[in-house]
Amino acid sequence: MNPKVVRIRSFAMALCFTAPFALAEAQMASGGLSPNAAADLLFQLETLQQEVQSLRGQLEDQGHELKLMKENQRDRYIDLDKRISLLMSASASEPKYSSAPAPRVEQSVTQTSVEKVNNSTNTLVASPLAPISLQPPTAQAQQAYNDAYNLIRQRNFDEAETAFSKFVKDYPDNSLTGNGYYWLGEVKLVQGKSKEAIEAFSTVIQNFPGHSKEQDSLYKLGTVSDQLGDTAKAKSYLQDVIRRFPNSKAAKLAAGYLSKIK
Known part of the structure; x- marks a missing residue:
């Protein structure tokens, strides 16, 4: 009071x-x-x-x-806590199976992916194509990522934000960079920095098309847009998740969220 x-x-x-x-x-x-x-x-x-x-x-x-x-x-905290719990209960930790280099993608396919994102949402600013092949992380990059990720597990969100911000800046083009931007967005959400979280999730889609975190980033863009009062944009993102990744967990979450939007 x-x-x-x-x-x-x-x-x-x-x-x-x-x-x-x-x-x-x-x-x-x-x-x-x-x-x-x-x-x-x-x-x-x-x-x-x-x-x-x-x-x-x-x-x-x-x-x-x-x-x-x-x-x-x-x-917001419960949503992130559930995601962390699911990852911690898996047989292998998320950093281990994220360290493999991304598969090679022909430039024409990459161009098509970017155009699909831009045409379906009309919200992402056009950006240069992602590298055709991302490099596997060095031992130093892997350690930096693991340290930042462990801070999330410990619910130390302030330090996690700093660590992931430094990680994506120091290692901008390896196979863990997309993961780094995604978790940076999640941490910013917990801290109430919704607009900054949107920037982080959008970076995954723009700079890392075909990344394993692309579908989750689209879903988060939809929910955050709805929380900020932009219902039309939220529906567009969520419908894009369902259309492009129909059998994914993100698509199921998107369908459930869409049913609650008026």
Whole structure:
């Protein structure tokens, strides 16, 4: 609760109860209340009561907004926590099977993938094609990725954001870079940085077409767009997930989310 509002409310309540009596005592001491004085006293009392009601309304509005913010933040944390739990329960950790180099893709196929993303969403800015072949990470890059990823497992999101930001900057074109951008987006979501998260997810789609995290990034773009109030864009992203990756877990999540959007 805003301390300033509390002080104003306390002051108004004090005036509401003390001012009439103080004025009444002064008038009685001077020979009683005149009709005009009584009318003024009543007007002041009504004014103070209206101000108190107005302050109560403001407090209720602020309380409602705070409740919505807490619920939204909790939902984001639960979503990321579920994803982390699923990865931790797998027989092999995510960094191990992400370290293999991405398969070679012909330039014409890569161009088609970029055009499909641009035409279906009309939201991503055109960017240069991703490299035809991504290099496998060096031992140093793999260690940096594992360290950053472990920070997420430990729920140390502030340090995880710093670590992944440094990772994608230091190693911009290996097979783990797309994963780095994806997890950077997830961490920013937990911290309430929705617009920055959109930038990270969009980078996966623009710079790493065909990446294993592309479908998850599209799904997250849809949900975050909906949270930011852009329903049309959210539907476009989610429908794109279903159309391009119909048998994926992301497609099932997208279909479920779409059914809840009005």
